[in-house]
Amino acid sequence: MRCSTAVATLAIGLATAARAAAPAAHAAPAAPAGATADTCLSCHATLTDERLRKPAELAKSDIHLTQGITCAGCHGGDPAAADRAAAMDPRKGFVGVPAPRAIPELCGSCHSNAAYMLRYAPNIPTDQLSQYRTSKHGLALAKGSTDVAVCSSCHGAHGVRPPSDARSPVYPTRIVATCARCHADVALMNKYGIKGNEVAEYEKSVHYAALTQKNDLSAPTCKSCHGAHGATPPGVSSVANVCGTCHVIQLERFDQSPHKDAFAAIDQPACEACHSNHAIVHPQDSWIGVADKQVCAACHSAGDAGATAAGALSGALANAVAAEATVGARVARVKRAGMLMDAAEVKLQDAQQAYIMATVEIHTVTPARVEKQTAAAIADTVAADRDAAAAEREIRFRRTGLFISLAVIALAMVTLIFKIRSMER
């Protein structure tokens, strides 16, 4: 019931519950003619009941009000009337608090009107309502559910800010918490066959870490995979397309692999099978194999062709990682000794790049393609190792030279001291 509660809390509490269950088709409000006295705001701002006063306070930061669309735009009535009864006269279209079921149509009356929206925000889409109708939320609402999200559940009813505003509940860094208001409610979610642990799982993911720790606003949030207004879980067949929106090369490699048809045949979602869905953590090389807790073991077992390929893939990656670790440590040691190791570090970066490409080629599950990249990574580490060896020889040469120089200097000093002593004796 949380969504409807949220709506009730956020919605303006102007009148009693006596209102139409669904208002008649709402016409888009006329464009503001100019600044006129708004008795809705002036009156509600003075009320002692916070439930009635709060909307007037929130409205000050509302994108609609700043554009000249007043309370009457949604609630009807006459904002110019000084008299309370005249201002909230149903004959003047006053509807009071819109019913949750009516909200999508109410918002859509303007937001689906391309000609009207052109005057205010020509760059935002006008298909939100049609998308919403296809969403799980919209479908459930149409079936009569009242505890599903409507526009105001996510955007707020008063004090609506554009999604690009960091204070908006649908801003990238806040949208997860907004979805969690309902989707972390296990009892509510179970009603719809959803576990209710999705947000908690997502918060363990690399995507959430990128969003919250690196402040990467392009990191995927709930809406990136499920859609915003047309929110729906991606089906088995479309999971790969959703992930592939960002992970383009990985998807391309997967499509070239024998897994593509094999997964489709057993109705196995592509990426999710190995990477999970919400709790997507950083992949580890140790996942590859058919041992206990290794991802290939879900379909393959020791001795089959898949297990053999997994062994080859895992071995190729392990060789590259080991070479990079050994040479990286040697280069770091030489650098600490004061040698300039820029060239070796560039080679190690190339090796790391080749290793990353190898982890991408893993999606082809073809050992030859992975080994080609790991061989390139190893070749780069060998080149860096040669630089480190040369630098070590140079250090030895410098220190030998230093000791010889110091010996010569010491000899000269001793000679001088003896000469001075013999002269001054």
Place this chain on the structure above:
Amino acid sequence: MSALDKLWQALDERLELEPIVEFIRHKVVPTHRHSWAYYFGGLTLFFFFVQVSTGILLLLYYRPTAEAAFESVQFIVTQVPFGWLVRSIHSWSANLMILSAFAHMFSVYFMGSYAKPRELTWWSGFALLGLAMGFGFSGYLLPWNTLSFFATQVGTDMVSKVPFAGAWLLKFLRGGSEVTGATLTRFFGFHVAVLPMLTSLLLGFHLALIQRQGMHVPASLEQESKRRKPIRFVPNFMMREGVVWLLGLAALAALAAFFPWDLGTKADPFGSAPAGIKPEWYFLFVFETLKLLPAHIFGIEGELIGLGAFAAGGLVWFLVPILDRGRPGGGRGRTFFVLGWLVLAYIVGFTFASFAGVFK
């Protein structure tokens, strides 16, 4: 008569060299328990010679433009045979020269050697230390790395606080309103032309004064100095000085081999300043003091008051031969003796505290 004698005779006839030889033959250096202090000036001179010779070698490859400076130093330390050694010695020697100059100045100060008739020696030495710091400040920018770029930005920014002429001075130093390639080019000009010319002139004057007036013996050591036999300048003192120079050379070689001077990363004028940015160690006491000052003191900018105080302090230090009237019974005034220790403790204390991260 050998060919060498004939050559000498010919030169002597034309240049009258015999009086100079006589002067050198009879020149002596007094000995007492603090005569070790006489070697710091020579040691500073040694590091200056090292700077000149290694600087000329670096000039063969260094390119003073924002586009090529960093790469040319990188080329010197990686590709040029012994380039790493020359560059490292140049950097280490610069720091040791300043250190040695400070030691020389304080030893001269505490022995009261600035008093009449050696005022000109003190003043020229003071100016030489200023020039040495100018060498350090201008040379710091030349590798065009991140640290030097931002340190120069902070350092030159201080000049803008000078009343009336600040804006002009800033523009003159930077060659514009910001630190750019134009700043690098003019710092290079100061470093290899203007400062060496001024230093050579002043150094010649400073050395000539020392030769003319001889070494000063403090009043408290006069009796001891009279009891002990002085040493001849040539060859005894010069040979002792030679031992000190060899010691300096050994220190330079060891530092250059074990702690090659870091090159850092190329300066990015559009990048953000790295955390913990600091000037060279000999400017740290000024830098940290200015940082400690509040933004405004009695309505005047704190940094301006700080710089004014340093300028006033420097002026007092410069004028000490006039301000210190000495004690009635001979010797230097106690006030200035105590002041010297306070200044030394302040400089050393702030420098070490800065390295220890006390001001973070």
